[in-house]
Amino acid sequence: MDLLECRNKLDVIDKQIVKLFEERMDICGKVAETKIASGKAVYDAEREKQKLDAVSAMADSEFNQVAVRELFSQMMSISRKYQYSILAEHGRAMKLGFERLDKLPVEGVRVVHQGVEGAYSHAAAIQYFGKNAEIYHVARFEDAMKEVQLGNADYAVMPIENSSAGAVIDMYDLLTRYDNYIVAETFLPVNHALLGVPGAKLSDVKTVFSHPQALMQCSTFLNDNGLKQISVENTAVAAKRVVEEGDKSQAAIASEIAGQMYGLELLKPSIQNNQGNTTRFVILANRKVYQKDAGKISICFELPHTSGSLYNMLGNFIFNHVNMMMIESRPIPGRNWEYRFFVDIEGNLQDAGVKNALRGIGAEAQNFKILGNY
The missing domain is CATH 3.30.70.260 (ACT domain)
Structure with a gap:
């Protein structure tokens, strides 16, 4: 049998497969209708396992047994998706429990963030809610989550992703542990500066304090200058610590605003690896709400x-x-x-x-x- 004959035979077989597939999907539609009437769930894991075991056993070779199992697994997955669409058409859409709002209420609200004044989270809170909002801080990310869940704060502003360093891992874990929900997001350009005590010079610095993400985002500068790196809760805490200890050999990576707030010397501006460095912050509330747009x-x-x-x-x-x-x-x-x-x-x-x-x-x-x- 030459190549052309093989292709012609495959065309015939493929046509038969398509016809049989459509017949199978038609029956799956009827199955969905019976499940609507009975209230039975579309997905039956045990039934599908039994079916996959049975069809794979029909194949002769070990390779074909694996292949048939994969083929039918995909067909069953497709059939479930088709059945879900039929349920939706019959008004059996999933009840999500979320309330739609025309606009998120932001007037007269209490907003919490992790860290102290001058931290990037503080700047993100001001950026989204404005300077007149009642904004306060707590020590840890988890403390902020608790404040919102307990109703002590209306919203929390939390970093979740940075364009240079990637995901803020702690936040993903906290989102699964607390019944708080993302209702908005805001993007804050991050411009890291090296800050020292008054009178200090760059050549004096041996040790740098900052949040782990900030240290990662400034790794090239830190490594090129052979500086020791110590992680603290956030960038503003680092600035505060350098002020309190008053040691010229110590510096902080934080915003220039934090440096001004704590009276630190600007030793070098914009030391981040990526000059377009941006952090995405999420706004969390303890209600299942979303804006219509x-x-x-x-x-x-x-x-x-x-x-x-x-x-x-x-x-x-x-x-x-x-x-x-x-x-x-x-x-x-x-x-x-x-x-x-x-x-x-x-x-x-x-x-x-x-x-x-x-x-x-x-x-x-x-x-x-x-x-x-x-």
Whole structure:
């Protein structure tokens, strides 16, 4: 058999496969209708496992057994997505529990941030809420989360991502532990300066204090000058410590505003690796609310440690024409080599495609949570 004959035979077989696939999907639609009537869930993990075991056993070779299992796994994943869309058409859309607002209330609110006055979080809070807002600080990120959850503050302003150093890992873990939700975001240009005590010179400095992220963002300057690096809670705390200890051999990496606030000498401005360095801050509240013009959704979920589980989960976005903007993973404490995934997508919780995609993920993932629409 020559190449042309092989291709012709494949064309015939492919046509048969497409016809059979469409017949299968038609039956899946009928299955969805019976599940609507009975209230039965679309996803039945045990039934799918039994089916995959059965069809893979029909293949002769070991290679084909694996291939058939993968093929049918994908077909079942597609059929579930089709069934979810049918449920949505019959008014069985997922109840998300979020309230839509015309505008986020920002007048007369209390706002908390981690660190002290002069920290970048403080600047981000002023940038979003204005100088007249009641803004106060706490020592730790977790303290800020507690203040919002308990209702002591209306909002918290927290860093979540930097354009140079990447994700602020602590924040992702805290978002899963507290019932607070992202309601807005703001982007703050970060301009790091080296600050010393009055009268100090750059040549005097041996040790530099700052937040770990700031140290990472200024690594080239620090390493080129052979400076010892010590991590502290945040950049403004570093500035305050240098003032209090009054040692010319010590300096802080912080904003120039923090330097002015604490009376420090500007030893060198703009020492960050990336001159376009920017930090993304999220605004958190303890209510499930979103603004009507919100365009980004953050979610998190866990998956079984099996081949293709993440691929199948992300397929919910593909089939519903939802664009994924970011994905981040974090180890699950106490479960070695298993991960929690954080995903940002474009869209609004009112969008039909978004709701259908979230329904699929919510039905099949473990510990699924919508972190916010903003």
